[in-house]
Amino acid sequence: MKLLDWIEDRSGYRALVRVALDEPIPGGARAGYVFGSVLLFLFANQATTGLLLAMGYAPSVHDAWASVAYTQEIATLGWFIRGLHSAGASAMIVVLALHLLQVVWAGAYRKPRELTWWVGLALLGVVLAFSLSGYLLPWDQKGYFATQVATSLLGATPGIGTAAREIVQGGASYGNLTLTRFYALHVILLPATIVALIAAHIALFSKNGVTPPTGQENAPTETFYPRQIALDLLAASICAFVLVAWVLRTHGASLEAPADPSSSYEARPEWYFLPLFQLLRFLPGSLETAGALGVPLVAVGLLVALPRMTRSAALSVVALILGGAIGLGAYAKHADARDPAFVAGRDRAERAAEAARLRFRGKLGALAPSDRLALAKALFDDECASCHRLDHGSDRAPPLAHWSSRAWIEAFLESPDSYFGRTDIHAMKPVTKAMVDGEDRAALVEWIWAQAGAEGADAARVTRGQTLFAQLSCGDCHETDGTSDGHGIPNLGGRGSAAWLRAFIADAGAPRFFGKKNGMPRFADKLTDEEIDALVDLVRQERLR
Amino acid sequence: VGERRRALAWIVRGLSTALGALYVIPAMRYLGSRRQEERSRAIDVGDLRSLPEGVPQRAPIRAQASDAWSTDVKANAAVFLVRRGDTVRAFDATCPHTGCAVDWDGARFRCPCHQSEFTDDGQRTAGPAPRGLDPQTVEVADGRVHVTYCRYRTGRPDRVRA
Numbered sequence: 001m002k003l004l005d006w007i008e009d010r011s012g013y014r015a016l017v018r019v020a021l022d023e024p025i026p027g028g029a030r031a032g033y034v035f036g037s038v039l040l041f042l043f044a045n046q047a048t049t050g051l052l053l054a055m056g057y058a059p060s061v062h063d064a065w066a067s068v069a070y071t072q073e074i075a076t077l078g079w080f081i082r083g084l085h086s087a088g089a090s091a092m093i094v095v096l097a098l099h100l101l102q103v104v105w106a107g108a109y110r111k112p113r114e115l116t117w118w119v120g121l122a123l124l125g126v127v128l129a130f131s132l133s134g135y136l137l138p139w140d141q142k143g144y145f146a147t148q149v150a151t152s153l154l155g156a157t158p159g160i161g162t163a164a165r166e167i168v169q170g171g172a173s174y175g176n177l178t179l180t181r182f183y184a185l186h187v188i189l190l191p192a193t194i195v196a197l198i199a200a201h202i203a204l205f206s207k208n209g210v211t212p213p214t215g216q217e218n219a220p221t222e223t224f225y226p227r228q229i230a231l232d233l234l235a236a237s238i239c240a241f242v243l244v245a246w247v248l249r250t251h252g253a254s255l256e257a258p259a260d261p262s263s264s265y266e267a268r269p270e271w272y273f274l275p276l277f278q279l280l281r282f283l284p285g286s287l288e289t290a291g292a293l294g295v296p297l298v299a300v301g302l303l304v305a306l307p308r309m310t311r312s313a314a315l316s317v318v319a320l321i322l323g324g325a326i327g328l329g330a331y332a333k334h335a336d337a338r339d340p341a342f343v344a345g346r347d348r349a350e351r352a353a354e355a356a357r358l359r360f361r362g363k364l365g366a367l368a369p370s371d372r373l374a375l376a377k378a379l380f381d382d383e384c385a386s387c388h389r390l391d392h393g394s395d396r397a398p399p400l401a402h403w404s405s406r407a408w409i410e411a412f413l414e415s416p417d418s419y420f421g422r423t424d425i426h427a428m429k430p431v432t433k434a435m436v437d438g439e440d441r442a443a444l445v446e447w448i449w450a451q452a453g454a455e456g457a458d459a460a461r462v463t464r465g466q467t468l469f470a471q472l473s474c475g476d477c478h479e480t481d482g483t484s485d486g487h488g489i490p491n492l493g494g495r496g497s498a499a500w501l502r503a504f505i506a507d508a509g510a511p512r513f514f515g516k517k518n519g520m521p522r523f524a525d526k527l528t529d530e531e532i533d534a535l536v537d538l539v540r541q542e543r544l545r
Numbered sequence: 546v547g548e549r550r551r552a553l554a555w556i557v558r559g560l561s562t563a564l565g566a567l568y569v570i571p572a573m574r575y576l577g578s579r580r581q582e583e584r585s586r587a588i589d590v591g592d593l594r595s596l597p598e599g600v601p602q603r604a605p606i607r608a609q610a611s612d613a614w615s616t617d618v619k620a621n622a623a624v625f626l627v628r629r630g631d632t633v634r635a636f637d638a639t640c641p642h643t644g645c646a647v648d649w650d651g652a653r654f655r656c657p658c659h660q661s662e663f664t665d666d667g668q669r670t671a672g673p674a675p676r677g678l679d680p681q682t683v684e685v686a687d688g689r690v691h692v693t694y695c696r697y698r699t700g701r702p703d704r705v706r707a
Contacts, residue, residue: 041564048568052575056613063615070614076578077571226553233560240567364611 021225027212028219029228032106035099036205037232038239042092043198045243046130049085050187057137059183061176064139065258069360072255083252087243089131093272095239096124097322104318107311108211114307116204119197121303126194131270133186139179141349144259145267147182148174149277156289174261257352266345268336275328278335355382362530376538379531383523387421390542396421397520403542404452404496409445423519425488428477436472444468452496452543485511496543501536587684587691590635594688596628601649601665603638606694624681624692625649627665633685635692636667636678644699647678654678675702 008014025033056075058067071078100120103109109117136147155165170177212219222228269277276296283291302317309317336342355378361367362375380390387397398419402408412419413431420426436444447465450457469475479486482493482500491512494500503510505527509518523532590604605620623638623646636654640647645658653670654663661672669677682693696707 045568048572052572055576058614066614074614075575077575078578080571081575226550226557230553230556230560233557233564237560237564240564244567360614363616364614 021223021229023206023224024221025210025224025228026219026221027210027216028222029224029231030210030212031231031235032102032213033210033228034232034235035095035102038095038235039092039099040198041236041239042088042095043194045084045088045240046092047191049081049088050191052081053085054187057183059137059179061139061179064137064179065255066360068138068140068255069357070364072252073357073361074364074366079252080247083247083250084243086253087246087250089134090271091239091243092127093131096127100124101318101322104306104314106211106213107314109306109314111307113204113208113211116201116208117307118304119201119204121300123194123197123201125300126190126197128272130186130190130194131272133182133190135270136182137179137186138255139259140256141259141263141265141352142254142256142267144174144261145265146269146273149267149269150273153289153292157293158289174259255353255357256349257356264345265349266342268332271329274332275325278328278332281332281335351378351381354378359531362534363528365530367530372534373538375531376534379527379535380538383527384535387520390538394421397423400539400542402545403539404449405543405545406445406449408542409448410441413441413445424517425514425519431472431474436468440464440468444472448492448495449543451492451494452500452540456544479512483512486513486515487511488515488517490514496540498536498540501539502532505532505535585693585695587682587693590624590626590690590692592688593628593631593633593685593690596626596633596690598628598630599665601625601627601636601654603649604635604690604692606692622694622696624694625654625678626683626690626692631685633683633690634666635681635683636663637681637694637696639679639696639699640674641676641679641697641699642672642674675700676704679704 053071056067056071056078058064068082071082073079103117103120132147132150136143151165151169154168155161157164166172168178168181169175170181268274276292279291279295280288299321302321306314306317354374358367358371358375358378359382361371367375380388388394388400390400392399392401398421414433415430416428417426417430431444433441443461443464445465446458446461447469450462450465454462469480477486477489479489479491480493482491484491504513506524507522508514508520509516509522514520527535586608588606588608590606596602602625603623604626606622606624607618607620609616609618610621624635625638625647627634627636638646640656640658640661642656642659642661645656647654647656647661647663649655649665653665654667655661656672656674659673661674662670663674663678664670667678667680679695679697681695684691684693697704698707
């Protein structure tokens with residue numbers, strides 16, 4: 001206490017605290033007054049979690065997504081902090097709407113509180129700017145494409161559009177400068193602006209005080225402490241509880257695959273911009289600019305003019321704007337849910353997000369063993385599925401369904417050419433049933449099958465198969481020692497074993513594989529060893545299926 | 546009235562503490578988490594025969610290293626290699642005082658920051674450095690020099706892994 005007394009002696013801070021706590025509330029404390037305080041709590045939530053997120057974020061095209069993925073996937077409780085930041089942004093819009101409704105209902109926008117009202121409207125604008133600029137920062141598909149729509153609209157503004165857009169983007173298209181500019185906006189300019197506006201809003205509020213409901217102006221005055229502050233804290237706690245419950249349920253905010261400007265994507269903005277989005281869908285192209293800029297402008301103009309309206313006019317205006325927004329937003333959701341293209345696009349995006357998440361973890365060596373197969377499937381979809389299929393045949397490259405199982409080998413021998421799709425590899429002579437059949441055929445197949453691993457193989461058949469391999473002159477073309485150059489004809493030694501497949505995926509054009517006839521990309525430089533190993537496991541499962 | 550006021554005061558205190566804890570505890574755990582595995586393994590730093598007899602040579606420790614969200618091949622440190630015959634000694638090129646990079650001036654190691662000086666076998670001869678240069682593990686195999694790099698904390702007389 002001595003220290004506090006000393007500080008009090010030098011600063012007189014207790015008088016300030018007194019003023020704040022003993023702030024008179026004409027008409028007494030009310031639950032209806034909590035919204036402003038809940039917004040302050042949410043602002044503190046955004047500031048705290050935002051600071052922590054900024055400590056793990058790199059605003060560059062190369063690093064942004066990975067740094068956010070690191071926070072989300074690896075850093076302890078990073079997902080929780082990121083979830084609170086994202087959910088907090090949504091909560092802010094909801095509570096802002098409630099605050100606005102309460103103010104309009106109580107008539108608190110009227111003389112002498114017009115300035116408080118206008119500063120409040122400016123705060124609403126800043127909050128929307130915050131959310132718009134923050135959305136891009138993870139540099140994932142969702143943020144990238146949703147923000148494209150916003151900057152395109154900005155660019156369509158008559159007169160200054162093109163220049164404004166290039167300033168915001170740092171160029172004609174998105175890149176490093178877009179991220180650094182959005183970042184500076186989001187963590188320096190907008191926070192400074194909002195702090196100044198909040199200070200002005202609170203100062204103006206304390207000059208004129210609360211607006212008690214009509215007929216209650218003469219109820220006894222209470223001080224802010226303790227009843228109102230307890231109510232405010234209770235409301236903030238309920239809000240915090242809802243946020244935490246939401247974050248736990250959703251495991252934080254979604255992070256989609258890294259932005260890929262060359263991909264197709266069903267872009268949608270955050271939910272509170274959906275009304276504007278839907279408005280654009282309704283308007284024909286020629287009216288788009290007018291609608292996108294004109295309608296919000298008219299809405300803002302009406303809200304600014306509220307203090308000059310009668311109470312019933314003001315209530316109608318606010319009901320119209322909020323009702324219109326909710327109606328348009330709900331319609332957008334409804335239309336999307338019934339649009340098969342959108343549903344399929346969402347499904348694609350979610351699978352891509354999961355694949356990106358697994359590949360990121362794999363790269364950092366932080367993959368759970370149970371996720372290995374999922375990683376392999378994701379890699380297969382990304383890197384292999386344009387030519388190979390695991391579920392059925394493909395006309396581009398060898399089918400991998402049941403690859404190197406006994407049945408697959410048997411069918412391959414019968415008609416080899418049908419197994420190489422549109423590659424340059426052809427001209428192996430079929431080993432028909434007329435040439436070798438029955439038990440002998442099974443023995444030949446067994447010998448080839450056992451190259452991938454002797455476990456489970458019939459030893460007698462393998463020995464017989466090896467003899468047949470020589471008798472049928474297979475060895476005239478195929479080497480079998482596992483190392484020699486086959487001049488475009490694969491060396492069959494160890495074919496299908498894990499080591500063989502690992503080397504094959506790394507470089508199928510190696511001399512012991514298909515050499516110059518190979519058409520498969522070299523994956524040694526593209527995938528990590530762990531990723532190739534996961535693919536090897538996936539493909540080798542087919543042999544035993 | 547006094548009792549009600551006291552109860553409210555407790556509610557105010559309790560709720561503010563709970564709300565504070567909601568942020569402080571995750572923040573501490575988040576900031577305290579680190580995951581930067583510097584696996585120490587032998588890294589090839591060059592050819593034995595290319596090292597001049599008795600003249601320290603700077604060699605970067607280049608290795609695939611993961612750094613938070615990225616993994617890259619990069620030089621994370623440097624050592625000085627001193628060859629005498631077939632044996633090589635290696636010293637961390639970091640001054641054990643405040644972590645500046647020392648240099649060989651032809652006769653001794655000198656730290657440009659606070660003028661600490663060290664002999665060619667790492668002994669401190671002048672300046673504020675609390676200990677000599679940190680020796681590193683060296684192996685020579687097939688004519689190649691391999692260093693297993695280890696970073697020590699600066700500013701103390703004993704060697705404690707960083």
